[in-house]
Amino acid sequence: MVGLKVAYFGSDFFSIRCLDHLMNLSFKQHHIGTLDLIAKHSKRGGRGNKQILETPIVSYAKLKQLNILRAEKNSEIESLSANSYDLAIAVSYGKLIPQTFLKSLRYGGLNVHPSLLPKYSGPAPLQHTILNGDSVTGVTVQALHPTTFDKGSVLKQEVCHDYRPDSETTESLGLKLADLGGPLLSDVVKFTFDNLILPEPVETSNEYSYAPKPSPSLYQINWNVLSTTEIIRRFNALGPLYTFKHCHVVKKPPFTGLKRVILDKISPIADISSNLSAELTTPGMFTSVEDGLIIKSLDGYIKVKSLKFQGFGSQDSNSFMASLPKRTGDSVHVFLFNDS
Structure with a gap:
């Protein structure tokens, strides 16, 4: 046949x-x-x-x-x-x-x-x-x-x-x-x-739901809303996420406003030292450790190993931190959510 x-x-x-x-x-x-x-x-x-x-x-x-x-x-x-x-x-x-x-x-x-x-x-x-x-x-x-x-x-x-x-x-x-x-x-x-025929249909017990293409808004992290688990799920589902950093640069060319930062290679952190915990008190606050950037989420912390500041290439956390003063001026180490 x-x-x-x-x-x-x-x-x-x-x-x-x-x-x-x-x-x-x-x-x-x-x-x-x-x-x-x-x-x-x-x-x-x-x-x-x-x-x-x-x-x-x-x-x-x-x-x-x-x-x-x-x-x-x-x-x-x-x-x-x-x-x-x-x-x-x-x-x-x-x-x-x-x-x-x-x-x-x-x-x-x-x-x-x-x-x-x-x-x-x-x-x-x-x-x-x-x-x-x-x-x-x-x-x-x-x-x-x-x-x-x-x-x-x-x-x-x-x-x-x-x-x-x-x-x-x-x-x-x-x-x-x-x-x-x-x-x-x-x-x-x-x-x-x-x-010489398709199989008979089978019964299913699952309820109908629709899975549309993810909204672009899901790629931005709202530090005051999202838990560590939710951030990791978004990264696993969507890939690199982004946030914003406030800049106040007085040297030429002067600039005051928000710049986008893309976050990649994101992982959860189960626990951090008491010193880091005392330093990172507000969601979105960040600091650098040897192998990544630690960022405070709503209920915990995440580690980011690759970052891309708007207009520049990807960097590891140490290089990113070293370049911040020139790019953002003397500003607080905190990422922001831009709802505009």
């Missing part, structure tokens, strides 16, 4: 990891006979728009010598109907697959979603799982809905038992859920190949 002809729509590391499992399982077991990688068009970027920027999955597809097709507009995706695919798989593609194309497929479409649907439907389930400190998460294989994201029938779902709420980052959790979801996807493909 000839394997299925599959169109795989993907873009990022999560879709690459799922595709890798699919290649190692379904493709090698001949459940898939032909697989075309459908990618978005390359774009120009960089200085002077001289660089050609590709989605990460294109490099993977070239390495695996897959056939790469470009489709982004609805009309371009619909034109793929001429290829007579049996099945479409869309993972982190970031675009709704048109109904016209789905109707042309023998078995419709599949998606791997990194949450226990219908919880965290939407584009940022990984980030919201970490931001909310969820104790349980997992992955879902669903049928593609013709008109709405994440509204398809749930075909398979599994809890991630290797999930570590206190230390997961978006990348680490994404890889774990892809390593769970890729084999689940392969199971659905095998079932479809063997039975």
Whole structure:
């Protein structure tokens, strides 16, 4: 029996990891006979728009010598109907697959979603799982809905038992859920190949919630509001965060106002010395120790090992502190929240 002809729509590391499992399982077991990688068009970027920027999955597809097709507009995706695919798989593609194309497929479409649907439907389930400190998460294989994201029938779902709420980052959790979801996807493909139909939907007990793209405001730290745990969750979910430093420089060019400071390599501190505790009395206050900058949060302290002052490159904490007098003048060592 000839394997299925599959169109795989993907873009990022999560879709690459799922595709890798699919290649190692379904493709090698001949459940898939032909697989075309459908990618978005390359774009120009960089200085002077001289660089050609590709989605990460294109490099993977070239390495695996897959056939790469470009489709982004609805009309371009619909034109793929001429290829007579049996099945479409869309993972982190970031675009709704048109109904016209789905109707042309023998078995419709599949998606791997990194949450226990219908919880965290939407584009940022990984980030919201970490931001909310969820104790349980997992992955879902669903049928593609013709008109709405994440509204398809749930075909398979599994809890991630290797999930570590206190230390997961978006990348680490994404890889774990892809390593769970890729084999689940392969199971659905095998079932479809063997039975000439998609599996029956399964019942889920999770309540619906939506996971939108994180608001830009979440990247700024409000020292008077956020606990150490909340700051660490934001860093793990979103990456580098930022704050502001008041400056009063009288030398040319004179400047009085706020400058942005980006904080990276952030970690929690369980305890500090009594001397440091006495020095850091107000949220946002900071001081330098040998291996980082200690900053007072609402209920504790964090350590930051990399900082980037507005208009300058990244520095370690000692270099940052040494450069402060010239950049900020004679001002108090405290970071501020800018609500304007």
